[in-house]
Amino acid sequence: MPSRRRFEERSVIVTGAASGIGRETAVRFAREGALVTVADIDAEGARRTVEAITADGGAARACRTDVSDPDAVRAMVDGAAEAYGGPHVLHNNAYWAPLGRTVADTTLPEWDRTIDTTLKSVFLGCKYAIPRMVAAGGGVIVNTASTAGLVATPSFAAYMAAKGGVIALTRSVAFDYGKDGIRCNAVAPGLIRTPATDPVFRDRDRLDFLTDKLVLGHAGEPKDIAEAVLYLAGDESRFMTGQTIAVDGGRLIA
Ligand SMILES: NC(=O)c1ccc[n+]([C@@H]2O[C@H](COP(=O)([O-])OP(=O)(O)OC[C@H]3O[C@@H](n4cnc5c(N)ncnc54)[C@H](O)[C@@H]3O)[C@@H](O)[C@H]2O)c1
Numbered sequence: 001m002p003s004r005r006r007f008e009e010r011s012v013i014v015t016g017a018a019s020g021i022g023r024e025t026a027v028r029f030a031r032e033g034a035l036v037t038v039a040d041i042d043a044e045g046a047r048r049t050v051e052a053i054t055a056d057g058g059a060a061r062a063c064r065t066d067v068s069d070p071d072a073v074r075a076m077v078d079g080a081a082e083a084y085g086g087p088h089v090l091h092n093n094a095y096w097a098p099l100g101r102t103v104a105d106t107t108l109p110e111w112d113r114t115i116d117t118t119l120k121s122v123f124l125g126c127k128y129a130i131p132r133m134v135a136a137g138g139g140v141i142v143n144t145a146s147t148a149g150l151v152a153t154p155s156f157a158a159y160m161a162a163k164g165g166v167i168a169l170t171r172s173v174a175f176d177y178g179k180d181g182i183r184c185n186a187v188a189p190g191l192i193r194t195p196a197t198d199p200v201f202r203d204r205d206r207l208d209f210l211t212d213k214l215v216l217g218h219a220g221e222p223k224d225i226a227e228a229v230l231y232l233a234g235d236e237s238r239f240m241t242g243q244t245i246a247v248d249g250g251r252l253i254a
Pocket of ligand 1: 015040117
Protein backbone atom coordinates (compact mmCIF):
# COMPACT_ATOMS: atom_id res chain seq x y z
CA MET A 1 0.00 0.00 0.00
CA PRO A 2 1.47 3.43 -0.89
CA SER A 3 2.45 5.47 2.15
CA ARG A 4 0.69 8.77 2.82
CA ARG A 5 2.29 11.75 1.05
CA ARG A 6 2.50 14.56 3.58
CA PHE A 7 2.51 17.58 1.23
CA GLU A 8 0.14 16.50 -1.56
CA GLU A 9 -0.76 19.54 -3.72
CA ARG A 10 0.88 21.94 -1.24
CA SER A 11 2.67 24.90 -2.81
CA VAL A 12 6.14 24.99 -1.25
CA ILE A 13 8.88 27.58 -1.84
CA VAL A 14 12.47 26.62 -1.05
CA THR A 15 15.16 29.31 -1.33
CA GLY A 16 18.77 28.37 -1.95
CA ALA A 17 17.41 25.23 -3.59
CA ALA A 18 20.07 25.01 -6.31
CA SER A 19 22.52 23.33 -3.95
CA GLY A 20 23.21 21.50 -0.70
CA ILE A 21 20.52 21.47 1.97
CA GLY A 22 17.99 23.45 -0.10
CA ARG A 23 18.24 21.06 -3.06
CA GLU A 24 17.79 18.00 -0.84
CA THR A 25 14.83 19.59 0.94
CA ALA A 26 13.18 20.56 -2.37
CA VAL A 27 13.59 17.00 -3.68
CA ARG A 28 12.06 15.54 -0.52
CA PHE A 29 9.13 17.96 -0.48
CA ALA A 30 8.39 16.96 -4.08
CA ARG A 31 8.59 13.26 -3.21
CA GLU A 32 5.91 13.93 -0.60
CA GLY A 33 3.61 15.40 -3.24
CA ALA A 34 4.46 19.11 -2.96
CA LEU A 35 4.48 21.50 -5.90
CA VAL A 36 7.88 23.08 -5.39
CA THR A 37 9.16 26.50 -6.38
CA VAL A 38 12.94 26.09 -6.57
CA ALA A 39 14.28 29.59 -5.89
CA ASP A 40 17.95 30.50 -6.18
CA ILE A 41 20.20 33.18 -7.62
CA ASP A 42 21.94 30.34 -9.50
CA ALA A 43 19.47 29.77 -12.35
CA GLU A 44 21.40 26.84 -13.81
CA GLY A 45 21.60 25.06 -10.45
CA ALA A 46 17.89 25.67 -9.87
CA ARG A 47 17.17 24.16 -13.28
CA ARG A 48 19.18 21.06 -12.33
CA THR A 49 17.20 20.69 -9.10
CA VAL A 50 13.96 20.88 -11.10
CA GLU A 51 15.33 18.26 -13.50
CA ALA A 52 16.12 15.95 -10.59
CA ILE A 53 12.61 16.43 -9.20
CA THR A 54 10.81 15.85 -12.49
CA ALA A 55 13.01 12.81 -13.25
CA ASP A 56 11.81 11.48 -9.89
CA GLY A 57 8.15 12.00 -10.95
CA GLY A 58 7.64 15.19 -8.94
CA ALA A 59 6.45 18.70 -9.80
CA ALA A 60 8.67 21.78 -9.60
CA ARG A 61 9.47 25.05 -11.29
CA ALA A 62 12.70 27.04 -11.21
CA CYS A 63 12.56 30.67 -10.16
CA ARG A 64 15.72 32.76 -10.44
CA THR A 65 15.62 34.89 -7.31
CA ASP A 66 18.07 37.13 -5.52
CA VAL A 67 16.68 36.76 -2.00
CA SER A 68 18.22 40.08 -0.94
CA ASP A 69 16.15 41.99 -3.53
CA PRO A 70 12.65 42.95 -2.34
CA ASP A 71 11.15 43.04 -5.85
CA ALA A 72 12.60 39.62 -6.66
CA VAL A 73 11.28 38.08 -3.45
CA ARG A 74 7.83 39.56 -4.03
CA ALA A 75 7.89 38.14 -7.58
CA MET A 76 9.00 34.75 -6.19
CA VAL A 77 6.00 34.61 -3.85
CA ASP A 78 3.55 35.91 -6.49
CA GLY A 79 4.90 33.46 -9.08
CA ALA A 80 4.51 30.49 -6.71
CA ALA A 81 0.94 31.57 -5.89
CA GLU A 82 0.05 31.94 -9.57
CA ALA A 83 1.57 28.62 -10.62
CA TYR A 84 0.72 26.42 -7.65
CA GLY A 85 -1.52 28.39 -5.23
CA GLY A 86 -0.63 29.27 -1.65
CA PRO A 87 2.18 29.46 -0.84
CA HIS A 88 1.41 26.97 1.92
CA VAL A 89 5.03 26.50 3.01
CA LEU A 90 8.01 28.85 2.79
CA HIS A 91 11.46 27.49 3.54
CA ASN A 92 13.91 30.41 3.88
CA ASN A 93 17.26 28.71 3.39
CA ALA A 94 19.54 30.72 1.06
CA TYR A 95 22.60 32.42 2.54
CA TRP A 96 25.93 33.95 1.78
CA ALA A 97 28.80 34.63 4.18
CA PRO A 98 32.60 34.97 4.03
CA LEU A 99 34.53 32.35 6.02
CA GLY A 100 37.45 33.30 8.22
CA ARG A 101 36.47 36.85 9.21
CA THR A 102 36.52 38.34 12.68
CA VAL A 103 34.69 41.65 13.17
CA ALA A 104 37.84 43.67 12.38
CA ASP A 105 38.55 41.60 9.24
CA THR A 106 35.03 41.91 7.84
CA THR A 107 34.72 44.53 5.11
CA LEU A 108 31.59 46.68 4.98
CA PRO A 109 30.46 45.16 1.67
CA GLU A 110 30.91 41.66 3.18
CA TRP A 111 28.89 42.64 6.24
CA ASP A 112 26.09 44.12 4.12
CA ARG A 113 25.97 41.18 1.72
CA THR A 114 25.89 38.66 4.58
CA ILE A 115 23.08 40.46 6.40
CA ASP A 116 21.15 41.05 3.16
CA THR A 117 21.40 37.47 1.89
CA THR A 118 21.16 35.63 5.19
CA LEU A 119 18.86 37.78 7.39
CA LYS A 120 17.05 40.43 5.32
CA SER A 121 16.12 37.62 2.93
CA VAL A 122 14.17 35.89 5.71
CA PHE A 123 12.40 39.16 6.56
CA LEU A 124 11.50 39.66 2.89
CA GLY A 125 10.25 36.12 2.37
CA CYS A 126 8.04 36.39 5.46
CA LYS A 127 6.91 39.91 4.58
CA TYR A 128 5.56 38.91 1.18
CA ALA A 129 4.33 35.37 1.95
CA ILE A 130 2.52 36.10 5.22
CA PRO A 131 -0.32 38.28 3.84
CA ARG A 132 -1.23 35.48 1.42
CA MET A 133 -1.00 32.88 4.19
CA VAL A 134 -3.17 34.98 6.52
CA ALA A 135 -5.76 35.45 3.76
CA ALA A 136 -5.79 31.67 3.21
CA GLY A 137 -6.24 30.95 6.94
CA GLY A 138 -2.70 29.81 7.64
CA GLY A 139 0.68 28.60 6.47
CA VAL A 140 4.04 27.37 7.66
CA ILE A 141 7.47 29.00 7.59
CA VAL A 142 10.69 27.10 8.25
CA ASN A 143 13.91 29.09 8.42
CA THR A 144 17.41 27.67 8.21
CA ALA A 145 19.37 29.07 11.14
CA SER A 146 22.66 27.57 12.33
CA THR A 147 24.32 26.48 15.55
CA ALA A 148 26.49 29.54 14.80
CA GLY A 149 23.45 31.62 15.76
CA LEU A 150 23.51 30.03 19.22
CA VAL A 151 27.16 29.37 20.13
CA ALA A 152 30.47 30.85 19.02
CA THR A 153 32.38 29.55 16.05
CA PRO A 154 35.79 30.99 15.10
CA SER A 155 36.04 33.96 12.71
CA PHE A 156 32.49 33.97 11.36
CA ALA A 157 31.28 37.31 12.76
CA ALA A 158 28.74 38.52 10.20
CA TYR A 159 27.29 35.03 9.76
CA MET A 160 26.86 34.55 13.52
CA ALA A 161 25.09 37.91 13.76
CA ALA A 162 22.81 37.11 10.82
CA LYS A 163 21.87 33.66 12.13
CA GLY A 164 21.21 35.04 15.62
CA GLY A 165 18.86 37.45 13.88
CA VAL A 166 17.13 34.62 12.02
CA ILE A 167 16.42 32.87 15.33
CA ALA A 168 14.97 36.05 16.89
CA LEU A 169 12.93 36.82 13.76
CA THR A 170 11.55 33.26 13.85
CA ARG A 171 10.18 33.96 17.34
CA SER A 172 8.80 37.34 16.26
CA VAL A 173 6.87 35.90 13.32
CA ALA A 174 5.61 33.00 15.44
CA PHE A 175 4.46 35.39 18.15
CA ASP A 176 2.71 37.90 15.88
CA TYR A 177 0.94 35.46 13.56
CA GLY A 178 0.11 32.40 15.64
CA LYS A 179 -3.55 33.33 15.90
CA ASP A 180 -3.68 33.73 12.12
CA GLY A 181 -2.81 30.05 11.75
CA ILE A 182 0.82 30.65 10.86
CA ARG A 183 3.58 28.61 12.46
CA CYS A 184 7.21 29.64 12.15
CA ASN A 185 10.13 27.49 13.31
CA ALA A 186 13.80 27.15 12.47
CA VAL A 187 16.29 24.37 12.09
CA ALA A 188 19.86 24.96 13.26
CA PRO A 189 22.24 22.66 11.39
CA GLY A 190 25.65 21.78 12.76
CA LEU A 191 28.41 20.84 10.34
CA ILE A 192 26.80 19.40 7.19
CA ARG A 193 28.65 18.25 4.10
CA THR A 194 27.53 20.51 1.22
CA PRO A 195 29.28 22.51 -1.53
CA ALA A 196 29.43 25.41 0.96
CA THR A 197 31.52 23.39 3.44
CA ASP A 198 33.78 21.80 0.81
CA PRO A 199 36.75 23.97 1.90
CA VAL A 200 36.32 22.69 5.47
CA PHE A 201 36.32 19.07 4.32
CA ARG A 202 39.52 19.71 2.33
CA ASP A 203 41.25 21.26 5.38
CA ARG A 204 42.11 18.32 7.67
CA ASP A 205 43.02 20.50 10.67
CA ARG A 206 39.85 22.59 10.54
CA LEU A 207 37.74 19.48 9.97
CA ASP A 208 39.31 17.72 12.97
CA PHE A 209 38.78 20.85 15.09
CA LEU A 210 35.10 21.01 14.14
CA THR A 211 34.26 17.29 14.29
CA ASP A 212 36.02 17.05 17.65
CA LYS A 213 33.23 19.28 18.99
CA LEU A 214 30.53 16.88 17.78
CA VAL A 215 29.27 14.29 20.24
CA LEU A 216 28.61 11.91 17.35
CA GLY A 217 32.13 12.49 16.01
CA HIS A 218 31.22 13.15 12.38
CA ALA A 219 29.51 15.71 10.16
CA GLY A 220 25.93 15.35 8.92
CA GLU A 221 24.40 15.10 5.44
CA PRO A 222 21.80 17.37 3.79
CA LYS A 223 19.16 14.65 4.29
CA ASP A 224 19.56 14.98 8.07
CA ILE A 225 18.44 18.61 7.82
CA ALA A 226 15.77 17.93 5.19
CA GLU A 227 14.08 15.44 7.53
CA ALA A 228 13.82 18.11 10.24
CA VAL A 229 12.55 20.75 7.79
CA LEU A 230 9.78 18.44 6.56
CA TYR A 231 8.83 17.66 10.15
CA LEU A 232 8.60 21.37 11.01
CA ALA A 233 6.63 22.07 7.82
CA GLY A 234 4.15 19.24 8.34
CA ASP A 235 1.14 18.55 10.53
CA GLU A 236 3.21 16.34 12.85
CA SER A 237 4.59 19.55 14.41
CA ARG A 238 1.27 21.40 14.47
CA PHE A 239 1.64 22.41 18.15
CA MET A 240 5.18 23.80 17.71
CA THR A 241 6.00 27.38 16.90
CA GLY A 242 8.83 29.86 17.49
CA GLN A 243 11.34 27.05 18.08
CA THR A 244 14.82 26.50 16.75
CA ILE A 245 15.76 22.84 16.67
CA ALA A 246 19.43 21.96 16.50
CA VAL A 247 20.31 19.08 14.18
CA ASP A 248 23.97 19.15 14.97
CA GLY A 249 25.51 15.82 15.94
CA GLY A 250 25.48 17.01 19.55
CA ARG A 251 27.48 20.21 18.98
CA LEU A 252 25.41 22.27 21.40
CA ILE A 253 25.59 19.88 24.34
CA ALA A 254 29.34 19.33 24.14
N1 LIG B 1 26.46 23.22 5.48
C1 LIG B 1 26.53 23.47 6.79
O1 LIG B 1 27.40 22.95 7.51
C2 LIG B 1 25.56 24.40 7.42
C3 LIG B 1 25.61 24.56 8.83
C4 LIG B 1 24.71 25.44 9.44
C5 LIG B 1 23.79 26.13 8.67
N2 LIG B 1 23.76 25.96 7.31
C6 LIG B 1 22.78 26.71 6.57
O2 LIG B 1 22.12 25.89 5.64
C7 LIG B 1 21.66 26.68 4.54
C8 LIG B 1 22.08 26.04 3.24
O3 LIG B 1 23.50 25.96 3.22
P1 LIG B 1 24.28 24.90 2.31
O4 LIG B 1 25.38 24.37 3.14
O5 LIG B 1 23.31 23.98 1.68
O6 LIG B 1 24.95 25.89 1.24
P2 LIG B 1 25.05 25.83 -0.37
O7 LIG B 1 26.14 26.80 -0.71
O8 LIG B 1 25.16 24.44 -0.84
O9 LIG B 1 23.65 26.44 -0.83
C9 LIG B 1 23.36 27.80 -0.65
C10 LIG B 1 22.52 28.27 -1.82
O10 LIG B 1 22.15 29.64 -1.61
C11 LIG B 1 22.18 30.28 -2.86
N3 LIG B 1 22.29 31.73 -2.73
C12 LIG B 1 23.38 32.46 -2.36
N4 LIG B 1 23.09 33.77 -2.43
C13 LIG B 1 21.80 33.87 -2.86
C14 LIG B 1 20.94 34.96 -3.14
N5 LIG B 1 21.34 36.24 -2.97
N6 LIG B 1 19.69 34.71 -3.56
C15 LIG B 1 19.26 33.43 -3.73
N7 LIG B 1 20.03 32.36 -3.49
C16 LIG B 1 21.29 32.58 -3.06
C17 LIG B 1 23.40 29.67 -3.56
O11 LIG B 1 23.35 29.90 -4.96
C18 LIG B 1 23.28 28.22 -3.16
O12 LIG B 1 22.53 27.49 -4.11
C19 LIG B 1 22.23 28.08 4.78
O13 LIG B 1 21.24 28.89 5.39
C20 LIG B 1 23.36 27.84 5.74
O14 LIG B 1 23.66 28.96 6.54
C21 LIG B 1 24.63 25.12 6.68
